[in-house]
Amino acid sequence: MINELKKILSEKGDxxxxxxxxxxxxxxxxxxxxxxxxxxxxxxxLAYDLDFCETDSSINEEIEVTIQKIQKFGLNERREx
Amino acid sequence: MVPDEWKYTFNxxxxxxxxxxSDKGGNTTQYVQMNWEVKGETIDLGTRVYQTNNNEINVGVxxxxxxxxxxxxxxxxxxxKVDEVYPEAIVVGFAQAGLKSLTKQVINFADVAAGSxxxxxxxxxxxxxxxxxxxxxxxxxxxxxxQRGISEKMAQTAISKGSKYFDPKNGAINYILEGGxxxxxxxxxxxxxxxxxxKTGIRGTNLVRLRMIPIQ
Numbered sequence: 001m002i003n004e005l006k007k008i009l010s011e012k013g014d015x016x017x018x019x020x021x022x023x024x025x026x027x028x029x030x031x032x033x034x035x036x037x038x039x040x041x042x043x044x045x046l047a048y049d050l051d052f053c054e055t056d057s058s059i060n061e062e063i064e065v066t067i068q069k070i071q072k073f074g075l076n077e078r079r080e081x
Numbered sequence: 082m083v084p085d086e087w088k089y090t091f092n093x094x095x096x097x098x099x100x101x102x103s104d105k106g107g108n109t110t111q112y113v114q115m116n117w118e119v120k121g122e123t124i125d126l127g128t129r130v131y132q133t134n135n136n137e138i139n140v141g142v143x144x145x146x147x148x149x150x151x152x153x154x155x156x157x158x159x160x161x162k163v164d165e166v167y168p169e170a171i172v173v174g175f176a177q178a179g180l181k182s183l184t185k186q187v188i189n190f191a192d193v194a195a196g197s198x199x200x201x202x203x204x205x206x207x208x209x210x211x212x213x214x215x216x217x218x219x220x221x222x223x224x225x226x227x228q229r230g231i232s233e234k235m236a237q238t239a240i241s242k243g244s245k246y247f248d249p250k251n252g253a254i255n256y257i258l259e260g261g262x263x264x265x266x267x268x269x270x271x272x273x274x275x276x277x278x279x280k281t282g283i284r285g286t287n288l289v290r291l292r293m294i295p296i297q
Contacts, residue, residue, distance in 0.1 A: 027285070028266075028283060028284065028285025028286065028288075029285060029286070030286065031286050031287075038138055041291065042138075044287055044290065045290055045291075045292075048283070048288070048290055049250070049251065051225070051271070051280075051281040051283065052251040052253065052271070052280065052281065069137065069138055069141075072136070072137060072138065073136075073138050
């Protein structure tokens with residue numbers, strides 16, 4: 001998951017939009033995410049907050065902060081999306 | 082004097098910052114010094130105490146979901162320190178004071194204090210029910226709704242029948258219709274609290290976020 005988020009950070013333009021779209025769809029279409037609850041909540045917060053970001057820099061900031069929190073918490077995931 | 086263990090700052094742009102300052106409360110008791118930034122000034126909202134583990138995520142969750150009961154007192158202090166008071170700022174401030182439910186009484190208080198401008202905040206939901214929808218960024222909110230297969234009728238249903246929440250971080254009033262789709266998915270319509278214009282529309286599961294404050 002962290003790699004997927006980092007990929008969004010590294011892309012621009014339409015590719016970035018598609019990656020964000022895929023990430024949000026994955027989060028919103030999953031009744032239960034394959035992560036510990038705290039991390040799942042961080043990812044759900046991010047998917048939602050990205051809808052309110054109006055600039056690339058605010059998108060980057062949201063993603064970077066989430067990655068930092070996930071890394072501090074320790075990602076325990078059972079599968080990638 | 083040992084400073085509080087954490088320093089939490091929230092501003093009108095929705096930015097939050099949680100910073101570790103000391104180890105005052107050890108691993109079980111967290112002292113969080115709350116700050117509200119308004120127009121370049123930092124207003125001290127006092128210290129809150131949470132019984133939770135000593136890590137940033139747990140403290141962040143506690144700050145957003147704690148049962149601290151705010152009082153108008155701190156806002157009166159705060160409002161005396163700024164030249165101009167924005168209605169939205171008051172609502173955001175109350176939300177950050179820890180009110181779990183943003184009641185009409187609170188908003189009415191803000192309305193009086195801010196000189197009636199806040200009426201717009203109170204009626205944001207009703208404003209969104211205009212026959213021709215308004216969108217916060219021209220084409221932006223509308224485009225999202227189309228992309229996500231959300232019709233204006235669905236949006237209108239969510240606004241009229243959904244549960245209403247305030248999101249202090251993004252400065253939005255959200256209407257969430259749980260199980261609003263035949264698939265069982267929920268529908269969220271996010272609106273501007275001042276104008277009522279639609280910011281976004283989301284269909285999915287588990288859309289209510291911890292930070293969202295129910296509005297009665």
